[in-house]
Amino acid sequence: QSKAKGRNAICFFDSSMQEILEKRGQLETALRGALERKEFLLHYQLQMDSSGRPIGAEALLRWNNAKLGSVSPVQFIPVAEESGLILPIGHWVLETACAQLARWQSDPRFNRLCIAVNVSAIQFREAAFVAKVRNVLQQSGIQPWLLKLELTESLVLDDINDSILKMEALKNLGVKFSMDDFGTGYSSLSYLSRLPLDQLKIDQSFVRDITTTDQHDAAIVQTIISMALSLGMEVIAEGVETEEQREFLDLRGCQAYQGYLYAKPMPIEELEIKLAQLT
Ligand code: C2E
Ligand code: MG
Numbered sequence: 001q002s003k004a005k006g007r008n009a010i011c012f013f014d015s016s017m018q019e020i021l022e023k024r025g026q027l028e029t030a031l032r033g034a035l036e037r038k039e040f041l042l043h044y045q046l047q048m049d050s051s052g053r054p055i056g057a058e059a060l061l062r063w064n065n066a067k068l069g070s071v072s073p074v075q076f077i078p079v080a081e082e083s084g085l086i087l088p089i090g091h092w093v094l095e096t097a098c099a100q101l102a103r104w105q106s107d108p109r110f111n112r113l114c115i116a117v118n119v120s121a122i123q124f125r126e127a128a129f130v131a132k133v134r135n136v137l138q139q140s141g142i143q144p145w146l147l148k149l150e151l152t153e154s155l156v157l158d159d160i161n162d163s164i165l166k167m168e169a170l171k172n173l174g175v176k177f178s179m180d181d182f183g184t185g186y187s188s189l190s191y192l193s194r195l196p197l198d199q200l201k202i203d204q205s206f207v208r209d210i211t212t213t214d215q216h217d218a219a220i221v222q223t224i225i226s227m228a229l230s231l232g233m234e235v236i237a238e239g240v241e242t243e244e245q246r247e248f249l250d251l252r253g254c255q256a257y258q259g260y261l262y263a264k265p266m267p268i269e270e271l272e273i274k275l276a277q278l279t
């Protein structure tokens with residue numbers, strides 16, 4: 001009897017592994033050709049300064065597939081990275097965000113707003129990454145400082161020397177940098193000071209608990225803000241959902257905010273309506 005049980009357990013394990021692999025394969029198959037079928041779009045999430053003025057938006061990728069429906073980037077980005085498909089997809093994101101900045105450039109209501117774009121490690125490590133960004137900047141004709149590239153700690157630290165070289169080359173073009181999900185990785189102060197970063201983005205996992213239970217998270221947030229300010233970087237908090245969180249952050253010197261308190265990620269038409277109401 002126990003043998004039969006054991007065999008069942010193995011079967012169960014196998015079939016769930018198989019399910020994961022099948023799901024992954026299914027995603028990868030559907031991802032191939034998704035660009036050509038125009039299944040991607042960008043949503044934009046408002047970013048505000050501490051006096052309640054809009055400063056820009058983060059571009060967040062959305063994927064709608066006929067068979068799979070709407071798939072979260074949390075699910076499909078890892079598959080896109082493993083399959084290499086993130087290269088053309090990431091390039092499309094960059095081009096689309098810069099085309100949006102170019103449209104905003106001729107509209108006095110929106111021409112000072114920046115757009116933040118998430119960059120995958122696979123993209124950033126590509127030898128041609130700097131050249132690709134330069135081409136997109138030239139083709140779109142935008143003011144480069146309106147484009148902010150979001151990198152993560154693990155991406156940057158994975159090859160710190162290559163990261164610094166590429167970041168400096170891009171800084172020379174005028175592009176801005178933000179360190180996304182900050183606090184979840186292992187950046188030391190000495191690394192951080194070597195990087196030409198313009199902004200630190202406090203990860204939402206810290207923001208979530210600051211005003212309620214977690215004394216540690218509150219202390220970490222305080223430390224991140226002090227550190228960023230002393231290094232001359234701007235601090236933005238992501239995942240801000242309540243007025244209490246905003247106030248806690250504001251009292252400690254946080255300069256910018258992003259989260260459901262202000263707006264969810266939304267199609268550009270909706271964001272523009274929202275922006276027009278705010279300005
Ligand atoms: P991220 O860059 O840290 O983006 C923030 C995520 O938090 C977004 O999830 C956003 O919708 C969500 N969020 C914003 N405000 C709040 C809030 O107040 N509360 C809560 N609970 N969540 C909030 P989303 O859009 O599902 O994206 C997830 C992740 O997928 C992103 O995290 C980013 O790592 C990745 N991603 C999205 N678009 C792209 C892209 O174009 N390229 C790459 N490489 N990665 C992307
Ligand atoms: Mg981001």
Ligand code: MG
Pocket residue numbers: 180181201203238
């Ligand atoms: Mg983030």
Ligand code: MG
Pocket residue numbers: 181203204
């Ligand atoms: Mg995050």
